[in-house]
Amino acid sequence: MLKKIILGLLIIALLILVFSYKNLRNADINTLKIKSLKKINKTILQISDFHSSKFIDLKDLEKRLKDKKIDFAVLTGDIYENDLKQVQDLFNMLKNLGLKTYIVLGNHEEAKSLTILEDYFSLIKRYGFKLLRNEKISLDDIDIYGVDFFSFENPKMENSNKFNLLLMHAPHYVKYLNDKYDLILSGHTHGGQVRLPFIGALFVPGQSKIIYDKGLYDTKWGKMNVDSGVGYTGLPLRLFNKAQVSLIEIN
Numbered sequence: 463m464l465k466k467i468i469l470g471l472l473i474i475a476l477l478i479l480v481f482s483y484k485n486l487r488n489a490d491i492n493t494l495k496i497k498s499l500k501k502i503n504k505t506i507l508q509i510s511d512f513h514s515s516k517f518i519d520l521k522d523l524e525k526r527l528k529d530k531k532i533d534f535a536v537l538t539g540d541i542y543e544n545d546l547k548q549v550q551d552l553f554n555m556l557k558n559l560g561l562k563t564y565i566v567l568g569n570h571e572e573a574k575s576l577t578i579l580e581d582y583f584s585l586i587k588r589y590g591f592k593l594l595r596n597e598k599i600s601l602d603d604i605d606i607y608g609v610d611f612f613s614f615e616n617p618k619m620e621n622s623n624k625f626n627l628l629l630m631h632a633p634h635y636v637k638y639l640n641d642k643y644d645l646i647l648s649g650h651t652h653g654g655q656v657r658l659p660f661i662g663a664l665f666v667p668g669q670s671k672i673i674y675d676k677g678l679y680d681t682k683w684g685k686m687n688v689d690s691g692v693g694y695t696g697l698p699l700r701l702f703n704k705a706q707v708s709l710i711e712i713n
Contacts, residue, residue, distance in 0.1 A: 510649025511691025539568025539631030653690025
């Protein structure tokens with residue numbers, strides 16, 4: 463009887479690992495349509511919480527994105543975990559797609575030593591991408607603000623007539639904002655990484671009561687998309703919560 467129980471548990475564990483591998487390897491493309499009263503027509507690719515993932519099939523993702531009309535990409539933190547080679551593969555995909563890319567730091571990156579971070583910063587610069595550290599960059603019809611995680615500074619909106627986009631790794635930081643943005647893009651939660659049917663996320667960092675775990679929210683600080691990301695922390699598990707990127711169409 464004991465042997466049957468052990469065998470059953472091993473089979474369940476194996477099925478969970480196979481299921482998680484598939485969830486981590488083939489990322490979904492989560493398409494969102496955002497209506498704006500401001501004169502803007504942009505499509506943004508959001509990638510979050512890559513965590514130097516060795517599982518995701520970037521070639522397959524690139525193939526499915528190459529025919530999409532994308533104006534630029536944003537990386538909303540925790541892209542670099544422990545292997546710059548994986549990050550370079552991600553950057554190559556973005557370069558192959560011809561995308562200008564804007565990046566903010568997450569807690570896993572800011573927690574690293576400055577020596578390690580310098581390698582990441584150098585890679586970003588080499589690819590011609592833009593790292594936003596509590597600063598803003600202006601495009602023709604959109605202002606993009608990017609804030610740090612630990613060294614967060616509340617941005618001051620400068621032109622409310624333009625479309626104001628805020629990149630902010632942790633969604634629960636919205637409570638510190640003073641201004642209302644047209645769109646806020648966040649990550650950090652992994653969508654709970656493990657979700658249960660009809661229950662949702664069991665735990666997300668930084669939120670004792672789960673408020674923002676995955677998806678598009680209407681907040682008093684503006685619409686906010688919390689992307690569940692493509693990577694993982696701890697064990698390589700993603701249950702009922704497939705890896706994803708967000709394709710956000712604003713018009």
